Amino acid sequence: MTLMRITSPHAHGPMSTSRVMQNVLLATIPGIIVLTHFFGFGTLVNIFWGSIVAVACEALALTLRRRPLGFYLKDYSALVTAFLLCIALPPYSPWWLIAVGIASAILLAKHLYGGLGYNPFNPAMAGYVILLISFPIQMTAWAPPRGVGELPGLLEALQACFVPSTFDAVTMATPLDLMKQNNSLLLEDLWAQNAQFGRWAGIGWEWANIAFLAGGAWLLYQRIFTWHAPVAMLASLSLMAALFYDGGSSASGGSPLFHLLSGATMFGAFFIVTDPVTSTVSVRGRLIYGALIGALIYIIRVRGNYPDAVAFAVLIMNFAAPFIDHYTQPRTYGHRDTRGEE
Amino acid sequence: MRKIFGFHGGIHPPENKQQSLRTPIADAGIPPQLVIPLSQHIGAPARPVVAVGDSVLKGQMIAGPAGFVSVPMHAPTSGNIVAIEDRLIAHPSGHLARCIVIASDGRDEWIEHSGAADYRDLDKADLINRIRNAGIAGMGGAGFPTAVKLSLKPDTRITTLIINGTECEPYITADDILMRERAQQIIEGTKILSQLIAPEETLIGVEDNKPQGLAALRAAAQGCALEIVEFPTKYPSGGEKQLIEILTGKQVPSGGLPLDIGVICQNVGSTVAVYDAVVHGRPLISRITTVTGEGVAQPQNFEVMIGTPMSYLLEKAGYRPDNNKRLIMGGPMMGFTVPTADVPIVKTTNCLLAPSETELPSPPPAQACIRCGMCALACPASLLPQQMFWFAQGKEFEKLEQHNLFDCIECGACSWVCPSNIPLVQYYRASKAEILQSRHDNEKSGHARVRFEARQERLEREDIEKEAKRAARKKAAEERALAAAQGGGEEDPIQAAIERAKAKKAAQQADAGAGEENEQEKLEKAVTTTRKRLDTASAKLEQARADGSDLVAALQTGVDKTRTKLEAAEKALHDYQQEHA
Ligand code: SF4
Ligand code: SF4
Numbered sequence: 001m002t003l004m005r006i007t008s009p010h011a012h013g014p015m016s017t018s019r020v021m022q023n024v025l026l027a028t029i030p031g032i033i034v035l036t037h038f039f040g041f042g043t044l045v046n047i048f049w050g051s052i053v054a055v056a057c058e059a060l061a062l063t064l065r066r067r068p069l070g071f072y073l074k075d076y077s078a079l080v081t082a083f084l085l086c087i088a089l090p091p092y093s094p095w096w097l098i099a100v101g102i103a104s105a106i107l108l109a110k111h112l113y114g115g116l117g118y119n120p121f122n123p124a125m126a127g128y129v130i131l132l133i134s135f136p137i138q139m140t141a142w143a144p145p146r147g148v149g150e151l152p153g154l155l156e157a158l159q160a161c162f163v164p165s166t167f168d169a170v171t172m173a174t175p176l177d178l179m180k181q182n183n184s185l186l187l188e189d190l191w192a193q194n195a196q197f198g199r200w201a202g203i204g205w206e207w208a209n210i211a212f213l214a215g216g217a218w219l220l221y222q223r224i225f226t227w228h229a230p231v232a233m234l235a236s237l238s239l240m241a242a243l244f245y246d247g248g249s250s251a252s253g254g255s256p257l258f259h260l261l262s263g264a265t266m267f268g269a270f271f272i273v274t275d276p277v278t279s280t281v282s283v284r285g286r287l288i289y290g291a292l293i294g295a296l297i298y299i300i301r302v303r304g305n306y307p308d309a310v311a312f313a314v315l316i317m318n319f320a321a322p323f324i325d326h327y328t329q330p331r332t333y334g335h336r337d338t339r340g341e342e
Numbered sequence: 343m344r345k346i347f348g349f350h351g352g353i354h355p356p357e358n359k360q361q362s363l364r365t366p367i368a369d370a371g372i373p374p375q376l377v378i379p380l381s382q383h384i385g386a387p388a389r390p391v392v393a394v395g396d397s398v399l400k401g402q403m404i405a406g407p408a409g410f411v412s413v414p415m416h417a418p419t420s421g422n423i424v425a426i427e428d429r430l431i432a433h434p435s436g437h438l439a440r441c442i443v444i445a446s447d448g449r450d451e452w453i454e455h456s457g458a459a460d461y462r463d464l465d466k467a468d469l470i471n472r473i474r475n476a477g478i479a480g481m482g483g484a485g486f487p488t489a490v491k492l493s494l495k496p497d498t499r500i501t502t503l504i505i506n507g508t509e510c511e512p513y514i515t516a517d518d519i520l521m522r523e524r525a526q527q528i529i530e531g532t533k534i535l536s537q538l539i540a541p542e543e544t545l546i547g548v549e550d551n552k553p554q555g556l557a558a559l560r561a562a563a564q565g566c567a568l569e570i571v572e573f574p575t576k577y578p579s580g581g582e583k584q585l586i587e588i589l590t591g592k593q594v595p596s597g598g599l600p601l602d603i604g605v606i607c608q609n610v611g612s613t614v615a616v617y618d619a620v621v622h623g624r625p626l627i628s629r630i631t632t633v634t635g636e637g638v639a640q641p642q643n644f645e646v647m648i649g650t651p652m653s654y655l656l657e658k659a660g661y662r663p664d665n666n667k668r669l670i671m672g673g674p675m676m677g678f679t680v681p682t683a684d685v686p687i688v689k690t691t692n693c694l695l696a697p698s699e700t701e702l703p704s705p706p707p708a709q710a711c712i713r714c715g716m717c718a719l720a721c722p723a724s725l726l727p728q729q730m731f732w733f734a735q736g737k738e739f740e741k742l743e744q745h746n747l748f749d750c751i752e753c754g755a756c757s758w759v760c761p762s763n764i765p766l767v768q769y770y771r772a773s774k775a776e777i778l779q780s781r782h783d784n785e786k787s788g789h790a791r792v793r794f795e796a797r798q799e800r801l802e803r804e805d806i807e808k809e810a811k812r813a814a815r816k817k818a819a820e821e822r823a824l825a826a827a828q829g830g831g832e833e834d835p836i837q838a839a840i841e842r843a844k845a846k847k848a849a850q851q852a853d854a855g856a857g858e859e860n861e862q863e864k865l866e867k868a869v870t871t872t873r874k875r876l877d878t879a880s881a882k883l884e885q886a887r888a889d890g891s892d893l894v895a896a897l898q899t900g901v902d903k904t905r906t907k908l909e910a911a912e913k914a915l916h917d918y919q920q921e922h923a
Contacts, residue, residue, distance in 0.1 A: 004679060005668075006668065007678065007765070007767065008672075008674075008675060008676050009674060010668070010670055010674040010679075011355055011356075011675060012758055012763065015716065017709045017762045020761050072709075115710060116709075118710070225714070226715070276712050276713045276714035277712050283719075330724045332724050332749050333583060334596035335746065336595075
């Protein structure tokens with residue numbers, strides 16, 4: 001009998017990359033439900049079509065790169081990219097917009113750099129920014145929430161996606177747009193004059209953010225990631241908002257609560273900032289990384305030309321992540337100094 | 343209550359200790375043949391003092407220590423020496439090593455031996471001698487000679503003596519059962535050690551997953567000046583460095599020893615061996631080994647003679663070969679697989695793990711590293727395993743060393759948590775081996791690298807000097823080419839510095855316009871010497887290429903530089919000749 005020779009360790013923990021990705025997918029469900037409730041079936045159709053394109057692109061890239069299809073498709077990373085990008089896209093996006101976004105994300109941002117684990121930029125956010133720059137009109141057309149405008153039905157949602165020329169989209173400025181464009185009204189009056197505002201932020205947006213927060217908390221509980229980066233991001237965003245809130249004058253940038261529950265804040269904090277591949281690795285590094293993203297989000301939201309800022313802030317910090325890593329290496333056991341300052 | 347310090351990282355793998363704790367320690371008996379490797383410890387292999395055909399008694403010394411860092415070997419039972427030859431032993435590399443083979447006679451007849459009536463009357467030298475003569479080497483895993491560890495310089499002050507009863511590896515229960523059944527001996531052994539090294543405090547560290555062992559120790563330690571410290575279970579708290587941090591809050595400096603911070607660690611097994619040696623005069627000829635895993639019908643602990651073939655021991659536990667594809671010496675986290683079950687149990691064999699395929703499945707293919715950082719969170723040495731993996735893949739050894747590869751204790755925590763199933767430790771082990779090998783090669787080739795770097799540096803400096811003077815007079819330039827050429831050579835750095843000083847002086851003199859007469863001669867000489875150097879360097883390069891040495895790149899640069907230098911010297915000579923034609 002010949003015995004197997006392999007080196008230690010011989011045991012392995014319960015975690016697997018596929019499981020990590022599956023958990024991330026599951027954790028998006030509450031947010032998707034809320035988005036669908038408030039904005040209709042648009043997001044679901046986005047995800048449906050986006051997932052098909054994503055798996056096709058992934059398969060294509062793997063084939064071109066001569067990688068075993070089954071083994072790599074099983075890591076679910078393409079689906080995660082599809083879900084994340086499609087959640088970020090406006091509901092009722094046309095099929096080609098979604099396809100271009102997903103193809104950019106998976107072919108350019110991921111496989112061109114060598115595939116999962118080698119991509120310096122978050123694929124979903126890279127795809128998002130490419131779309132935003134190329135098709136600003138389509139990318140800023142957000143539907144009005146339930147109660148403010150008429151919600152299209154499922155059939156109309158499909159029509160909007162696959163035969164966009166026949167669909168008459170109703171769009172409305174998002175609360176973040178209104179906040180940015182406002183320069184004459186006290187916040188109180190801004191709230192009163194626009195039906196999109198809800199209790200703390202925009203109708204629908206506030207609950208979507210809370211739902212993504214819940215999904216994120218569950219992932220945290222599952223130890224899929226650590227709390228450092230998301231908490232640092234939310235804290236610094238709140239701090240920036242608090243500094244410039246000024247009680248709600250016409251020059252105010254909005255309250256901390258408004259920023260926490262607007263746009264892609266919670267989605268970004270728990271599903272984008274926590275993307276392991278493109279963020280920093282050490283604990284200190286993650287605190288810095290998250291905090292800088294939070295600050296950037298505020299600055300771009302209030303001063304920038306685009307409505308939401310999560311994608312830009314994340315991409316900028318993706319770029320900076322290796323440098324942060326370099327300067328935040330932990331102190332090894334038995335060493336007096338941290339490394340990275342050689 | 344004593345303050346318990348934590349350590350970074352760590353994991354909680356399933357313990358799987360209950361299986362082998364259901365029955366008390368069993369006697370494995372006398373196998374027909376015992377194979378005793380001469381090297382079961384760190385240090386020089388022991389030297390046989392018996393010959394084939396000799397008959398030996400139980401406890402008789404059969405091999406003596408070969409030097410200070412070495413331990414003797416003793417016959418575990420009475421019988422005849424039937425061979426002294428190379429045999430397969432349990433070693434990660436699966437290699438052959440010299441062994442003494444004893445055919446047992448079944449009488450198990452002891453040689454005359456006696457312990458100290460009262461060890462408190464013995465002085466340090468006497469105690470150490472007894473420990474040395476008993477052939478005790480660290481039984482927790484590494485196998486460092488215990489007597490060497492305990493031989494302190496007279497002025498060494500030990501603050502803490504730590505007896506390690508942690509046994510954090512899953513499956514292994516050898517120390518646990520020892521604490522349950524032989525607590526008194528552990529305590530007595532601890533007292534002996536304590537008397538020997540006179541520490542300020544003596545601690546026995548035990549994880550809180552061994553309540554019975556703890557209770558037994560506490561009962562046995564009543565009224566003794568030692569403290570039994572219980573701390574939360576976490577792998578690898580039994581690692582010497584981690585245990586020291588848990589109990590003292592101090593870290594062993596990188597590359598240093600616990601001794602550097604006034605700490606000495608001993609494993610409970612070794613402590614009992616010390617007790618046996620001092621109190622009963624019994625050498626280390628048997629140990630407690632856990633035999634466990636679904637590949638055996640009755641997992642349990644055995645008192646087994648050193649040299650017993652693993653196959654014999656497995657049979658005792660009801661081996662089910664069809665249920666076992668890999669045999670591990672040690673635990674699932676740090677143990678290594680043995681090539682066959684015919685290798686002998688040695689002084690460091692704390693566990694024989696025969697898992698079934700469902701119990702410890704073969705590793706699935708690795709997926710991409712998603713940089714999730716779980717490995718870094720788990721690493722007890724606070725390393726960045728994912729970065730080291732990256733560098734190990736690219737064979738960037740310098741970066742690996744900068745990331746403190748050599749502080750990795752190979753505990754396997756990173757691999758255990760890695761969701762992508764990357765065999766990280768395997769990469770680190772291979773990289774360490776490669777780095778050590780190349781260090782060794784460098785030393786062998788006569789510190790070639792050091793010499794080379796010194797030379798390289800000098801050549802560069804000369805280039806800079808040259809650059810600075812380029813604007814100077816043409817004649818001076820010619821002189822400098824000459825001087826630089828003279829400054830070369832394969833000598834050592836000090837010699838090089840002297841040469842450099844000489845060259846500089848020569849250049850200065852040349853600048854001042856001195857030594858014009860034999861200008862032509864000097865330039866000619868420069869050309870010849872440089873050409874010679876080029877030849878030597880090229881030859882070396884060829885040699886290095888043939889050997890596949892990693893100095894090829896460095897040598898190549900050297901050759902190129904020398905060639906440039908030769909061209910410069912030739913040009914200088916040519917120019918001079920033109921001018922003075
Ligand atoms: S645990 Fe594995 S996948 Fe995660 S960062 Fe470490 S090596 Fe990469
Ligand atoms: S094996 Fe090395 S790198 Fe991995 S966790 Fe243990 S000490 Fe850290």
